[in-house]
Amino acid sequence: MRLPLTSRPVYGYLTALLACGIITLINILLTDYFELANIVLLYLFGVFLIAWGYGRGPASVAAVISVGLLDFFFVSPRFSFAVGDLQYLLTFSVMLAVGLLTAHLTAKLHHQARLASNSEAQTQRLYELARALAGAISLPQVSTALNHYLAGSTYTASLHLLDKHDHLGEVSTDYINMQLARTAFESGEVIHSELEADRGVSQVYIPLKAPMRIRGVMLLTGRNIRLNPTQPEREVLVTVASLIAIAVERLHFIEVAHQTQLQVVTERLRSSILAALSHDIRTPLTSLVGLADSLVLSKETMSDFSRSTAVVIRDQAKAMSHLLGNLLDMARLHAGNVRLRQEWQLYEDVIASSLQLLKPSLAAHTIKVHLEPGLPLVQFDAVLLERVVCNLVENAAKYAPATTVIEVRAYTTPSHACVSVRDQGPGFPSDKMTRVFEMFVRGTSESSTAGVGLGLAICKAIIEAHQGFIGAENCAGGGGCISFGLPRGTPPRIEPEVIG
């Protein structure tokens, strides 16, 4: 920013002396033709010019010297400061008064004119900055606009903005003092620093106040000058900073909107891919399962081999559909945007429906269900929780030998409502106890038991989406046990029935 230009004052005084000399010379040359009144006027004209050109100080000096010179050269007795006629004292006084007054008024007028034109230039430049910022579509353009604005001034500016996480990050440049920058950022005040003054550097930290929040700090560095802005200058600087801040905030929200849009598009793409995949694979699988099954149940005569082949085709197609279901579930859960349809429900409903669903594959085992009396309502997504219970029971049935007992238990602890599934199988290998919930980890690798080890990983993902816990252990009497618990929360009250 350019400050009002003030010429070196000593030139003004020298010029004042010179002007007085020249006027005196002219007057001496013309003294035979001029009345004293005209000589006085010529001096006053000189004072006026000095006041216009150099301000009040030199003009006042010129006024005093003019009076002295008038007295010395032109008032009889000439070439002496003595005054013959007392009325000249009045002339001198009036001349001095008029001179000083002229000096004062002219200088003031001139100063105001200069200020006005200066602030007009200022406004013009701010306007240009604002226009440049309004068109800026990237941060470098904002910096360019700022630098363009400051071009020709004695400052350089740098912007220190919030990072992605809305923090004022550390920067390791020579000239930024992070502590001052942070103070300016946190207090919202302009901070002036002369800490580096001995190196000829002084700095001003101005917070970038945007409508929503402070978006960073603008650092002005002045080299080889003292940078101590006066109040009006400070106001201009704060205005510049707020223009910058608004531009930065606008860019921030453009970025946010862009990101959101990108996310929405990605999300839509992902779920439409999943839906299409699910539909396109499931449709042929449905006809495969159905057609193979109609062969199995066909009343036409068929060789045993053909019929048993049809059974294998049907079962494999079913297994494949099951696997597809697991993979799609996992993809959906891993995308991290499963919308839980949480309602207050009872574990016994989910346990009963899971056992109902699995009935055909549980025929070889004895299922025992223990429900603690008066189980509370728990908030969960029933469809997802049914997946969990199904996977756990299915898993138990897969690994535990036939005719053994699978025990499903629902109970409460003070903080959680829990379900455990216990089998009499081989249990979990002790080295894999914590890893059984990872994807593609199986108790016994390469075994003939079907599955890829997604079941428990899905359980874990679902339970964690409900803010619950899930864990595996081996029971004292042998066999594995997996239990999960969901926070009990505060179930809604069931109003007792009014029997009228």
Place this chain on the structure above:
Amino acid sequence: MAHDTSILVIEDDPPIRRFIKASLEQEHYRVFEADNAKRGLSEAATRKPALLILDLGLPDMDGIELIAELRHWSAMPILILSARTDEQDKIAALDSGADDYLIKPFGVGELLARVRALIRRHPAAPDGAPQVQFGEVCVDFINRSISRAGNPVHLTPIEYRLLSVLVTHPGKVMTQRQLLREVWGPQHGDDGHYLRIYVRRLRQKLEIDPAQPLHFLTETGVGYRFKL
């Protein structure tokens, strides 16, 4: 056993249609086919089938719309076929009047069981029947009395209403919303927890093993189904 009960299948995938048709014809049903909703609706109007099997994912019309339209002029039972992923569509279809659903992929056995249950129920809905018997339980609608293995069972008025709504729709999947509306009234559409607590009470009073019920079955995420 030659009977000419006719069934209309609206499904756009030819192989699935083929196996459904084959399985049903083996059971001596007459099967009509349609591969889109428009044809399906006109077939339903002309053939007046005893059952409609409807795929929810039709190319030309939303299955739910089709059900709503059909329900203007027909009470024929509707069995919907849906993928597991469109849970909400399934509920909407049941709410708008479908009777039961099958999740793809399904076997012939499941299909036939559902078809049989739906066809058996409908011509002789036990609406007027004075008594219904299931397991050890006998419900006498005239005297509003329930007995279990000969011993009287006391039900509260709401329990009784819930029981009669379920029992008069055997085999039909009743959505949570339908049950709440019929038993508690239209303003209780979101009080699902009441429904669950009352079903628990019915199971405790009427099921042999309430933990593994045989008659009051949960349709997870959808509602309940009463099975004779």
